[in-house]
Amino acid sequence: MPPRYDAAQLPALHRRLCLGDRTASDETISLLLSPLVQNLAPKFPHIDDHTIRDGVIDALLEYCTRPNRFDEGRGIPLDRFLQHASWRNVVNALRAEARRKAREERAEHAYTRSAVELDPAAGNLLQEEVARRQREQGELLRLLQNPKDQQILALQLQGERRTDAFAEILGISHLPMDAQRREVKRAKDRIDKILRRRGTRS
């Protein structure tokens, strides 16, 4: 700590506090607050000023109400004792903040999951969507006359992309792969053309 004050004042102030002097707390805080904050701030470069100030102020307020917690006989200067108490307050505040954030995140995660799982509206919406899609697919399939075309379209609507699945419907699985791809593409293009002609696909 840069000694911007007369360190010889500290033992006298401590004794006054121990004797119950009511104004010694103001003098102690006025003397040490600013140097303690300035000394502690570089140790927490990414922490906001308020957290550091609160840590120092709480250490000073606590010490002045219970000065006997500082034992002169242990050879540690009062300012270093208060510096350590301030540091501990800041660390405790940061830990508490981290715990609070973790609790909030857990609660938020649990809430989001339960909101989706438990909301009866979510289930209703899903059922409605499935029913709507089934209706649309049924209408498309009815536009096709050829049963093989209907099967190919049904597979397409299910998201199938493998050539051999379509080749099996067309009965061309015995052909070379190039030929299968060519025939499958031709069948899909034909279906597409039919549907467009009937105005259902853009």
Add this chain to the structure above:
Amino acid sequence: MTPQQETQLLAYAANRAKAHPQYLAWVLARYIEREHLSEHELTTSLGISRPALAHLGLCLRPRADHFADDITQISAKFQIDPAALAMIVRLVESLETFPARTRREIAAESGLLMAARARKEPRPQQDNEERPHAQPEP
């Protein structure tokens, strides 16, 4: 840190001391709240500056067994009227003696007494209600 920043820091510390009942800041905050005063009005009535009020708040509260001595010491340091400071501290202490819970209990008890008094008065008779000792008409 500039002198102005140091003054602000001390004011901030005094504000934080309002949460500690051992400090005069706590007492003064309760007094301001009770009397519906502003800090400016308090400094005017005590005859001290705003920065001096912060220093006063950082003083420890007078002890019950050294009340007069402590009031004298604090008043002398800030050159304020000891009687005014003593009155503030005593008023806040009286509020502590009757905490909010007790005040609520007193209010609740007075409410019960009022209800009991109200029930002693005769209840108004309703039209279709028979009188308890009414004689049947011949």
